[in-house]
Amino acid sequence: MKKHEMMKTKRSQGGFTLIELMIVVAIVGILAAIAIPRYQDYVARSQVSEGLSLASGLKATMSEIYTSTGAFPTSASAAAAGYNLAADAGRYVSTVTFESTADDEGFIEVLMQSGAPVAEGVQNAAFRLSAEASGGNITGWPCEANAGSTGGDVIEGKYLPSSCQ
DSSP states (O other): OOHHHHHHHHHHTOOOOHHHHHHHHHHHHHHHHHHHHHHHHHHHHHHHHHHHHHHHHHHHHHHHHHHHHSSOOOHHHHHHTTOOOEEOOOSSEEEEEEEEOTTSOEEEEEEEOSSTTSOGGGTTEEEEEEOEEETTEEEEOOEEOOOTTSOOEEOOGGGSOTTTO
16 A cells, blocks of 8 residues: 555544534534523423313313303302312412402412422413303303412413413
8 A cells, every 4th residue: 555545544534623523512502502491481381281271170160150050159159059169289280269250250360389390480470261251151261371369470471371372
């Protein structure tokens, strides 16, 4: 083998240059800077959706009461009829409660827990589902970022599940 052919062989066996490695590291860093905050928002939204799941039983109960009586019950009238107007707490949700107003409006209020394992953006935050009634029936339960009477912070709209936005 000639000296010139040996040099070609050694050169073709080389690895990445330092500049190529630095470019790859920079690209990975940029992707991580974009992906990590989006993933944290996704985790917070999934934790908030637990509140919607816990509220589903309460929505059915409230729809049944409203359809049969034509009015939203107070806590006392619901207790007398054997209904519990509070859902169980979850892993991320502290309370799910129902309230009615003198104007015959009904709300389900969800309060997230404070502290771990709840995502930082939704700790001690609250939102509510408002009953939309028409013709003696409840036609929907749109949700909104509102602390209501739970005493929690108002949740940021970006953390509400897509069904609420």
